[in-house]
Amino acid sequence: MGRDGGPALGHLIRPMPALDQGQYERLLRFRTGLRRFLRWSAEQAALAGLTPAQHQLLLAIRGHPDPRGPTVGDVARYLFLRHHSAVELTDRAQAAGLLERYSDPDDSRAVRLRLTEPGEERLETLAAAHLEELARLELELHALWEGLATIVDHTRKPG
DSSP, X not given: OOTTSSOOXXXXXXOOOOOOHHHHHHHHHHHHHHHHHHHHHHHHXXXXXXXXXXXXXXXXXXXXXXXXXXXXXXXXXXXXXXXXXXXXXXXXXXXXXXXXXXEETXXXXXXXEEEOHHHHHHHHHHHHHHHHHHXXXXXXXXXXXXXXXXXXXXXXXXX
């Protein structure tokens, strides 16, 4: 704990010179842009009949590099969830017909996840919309990031 009762962060970041007002404004615009994207993403998920967590679950399953599919433990790590929370999310998505569980043919102890056709279709629609939105935001976020790059570069250089 820090002296103010909040988390002690001194061990997480390197000291840096004081930020000027413009740098704080860029940080705010960058964070606001990220939050705007996340809100937009949640709205798109709702339009597709999904919760944001279900959308992220479908993406975690489809994006998993192992062709056998992820386990619930893999999904929990991708979504920063505790295992039991990932199980509950998976249960609800399976009940909604978005995914199915199956036994790993190489390891009967492992249960893997794969999307159903309706799950795949919803994710494809959302993924296309998200890529379009990210392309639209690219210039704006890139300009904000460039303005912050000197701050980040300073924290990476050996002291």
